Amino acid sequence: MKDRSETGGISRRTILIAAAGAAPALALMTNAAEAKIAQAAVKYQADPKDGKQCDACNFFVAPNACKQVDGDIAPTGWCLLWVKKPA
Ligand code: SF4
Missing domain, CATH: 4.10.490.10 (High potential iron-sulphur protein)
Known part of the structure; x- marks a missing residue:
């Protein structure tokens, strides 16, 4: 049986991995923007x-x-x- 979330070509796992990878990068960008x-x-x-x-x-x-x-x-x-x- 196919997971409903995979019908669009992007699996839930792909989204979760992307989100986990983006979080540290976003944190770094935020810190860089605030650094004086x-x-x-x-x-x-x-x-x-x-x-x-x-x-x-x-x-x-x-x-x-x-x-x-x-x-x-x-x-x-x-x-x-x-x-x-x-x-
Ligand atoms: S001159 Fe004064 S206000 Fe302008 S960048 Fe320097 S510290 Fe900031």
């Missing part, structure tokens, strides 16, 4: 540089975070990744 760069790696400083500061950067998240750099980020800070926020 260490402040020291991008020479973050709490003071502006050459008139550029975090609250004018495209990556700044008010009140004190950044989409790219880890930890507390001062609105008056600066790092090598600074990119002007679109007007």
